[in-house]
Amino acid sequence: MFKITAVPALQDNYIWVIHNDLHAAAVDPGEAAPVLAFLDAHGLQLEAILCTHRHADHIGGIAELRGVYNVPVHGRRHPGNPHITRDLHEGDRLRLDTFGIVFDILEIPGHLDDHIAFIAPQTLFCGDVMFGGGCGRNFEGTLAQLHHSLQRLAALPDDTRVYTAHEYTAANLRFALACEPDNPDIRQRITETRLLRAASLPTLPSTIAQEKATNPFLRCAQPEIIQTLQRRGLTDTSELAVFTALREWRDHF
Numbered sequence: 182m183f184k185i186t187a188v189p190a191l192q193d194n195y196i197w198v199i200h201n202d203l204h205a206a207a208v209d210p211g212e213a214a215p216v217l218a219f220l221d222a223h224g225l226q227l228e229a230i231l232c233t234h235r236h237a238d239h240i241g242g243i244a245e246l247r248g249v250y251n252v253p254v255h256g257r258r259h260p261g262n263p264h265i266t267r268d269l270h271e272g273d274r275l276r277l278d279t280f281g282i283v284f285d286i287l288e289i290p291g292h293l294d295d296h297i298a299f300i301a302p303q304t305l306f307c308g309d310v311m312f313g314g315g316c317g318r319n320f321e322g323t324l325a326q327l328h329h330s331l332q333r334l335a336a337l338p339d340d341t342r343v344y345t346a347h348e349y350t351a352a353n354l355r356f357a358l359a360c361e362p363d364n365p366d367i368r369q370r371i372t373e374t375r376l377l378r379a380a381s382l383p384t385l386p387s388t389i390a391q392e393k394a395t396n397p398f399l400r401c402a403q404p405e406i407i408q409t410l411q412r413r414g415l416t417d418t419s420e421l422a423v424f425t426a427l428r429e430w431r432d433h434f
């Protein structure tokens with residue numbers, strides 16, 4: 182058995198730590214100090230590092246952590262990420278025997294080219310591709326790739342917990358409500374989010390079911406979203422055109 186705990190880092194990152202009573206694995210450690218403090222406070226030994234993509238706020242703590250714990254780093258190798266010791270590709274499996282977890286690896290480009298997802302039963306680590314109520318920016322690759330990556334994640338079972346890497350939920354839901362003012366699930370999630378943040382608690386993980394009900398980037402065929410965008414001048418109502426219009430609007434929202 183294992184638990185997964187959010188360790189807040191940097192401005193608004195979460196480093197997710199998988200742990201039992203003795204051992205831990207850290208996902209996207211953008212800085213080392215909060216992970217080391219968490220391990221110390223709980224008497225845990227670091228066993229592995231998982232890396233979804235190479236942005237500095239996801240890999241910035243790896244060198245320092247490996248100075249203390251010489252552990253493997255599982256992720257997609259890239260010239261901009263010198264830390265990876267095991268290169269993972271679409272269809273690979275990653276076993277973490279300590280925790281009895283087997284992850285399936287999905288390649289999910291569209292934020293960065295080297296972005297991968299780690300998927301186990303009821304568990305998704307998706308880095309910066311999906312956020313609570315939103316999605317990542319398109320820095321590399323195409324918006325069609327980002328859309329496709331999100332659709333693959335949305336096809337996971339409804340009860341899959343979504344461990345994404347930033348606390349952006351409140352801002353994303355304000356945008357979601359502008360897209361779909363009549364969606365009661367968005368209003369309910371805004372209320373829940375406000376209560377959690379008022380108590381300084383993470384709004385994550387969410388679930389795939391919750392994201393499908395409230396995240397506009399997974400709802401590009403919804404009539405209310407299409408109508409909202411048409412009022413803003415959209416003419417092409419294909420899913421990709423809707424997705425593209427949403428992503429562009431979100432960038433300036």
Ligand SMILES: [Zn+2]
Pocket residue numbers: 234236292309
């Ligand atoms: Zn990123």
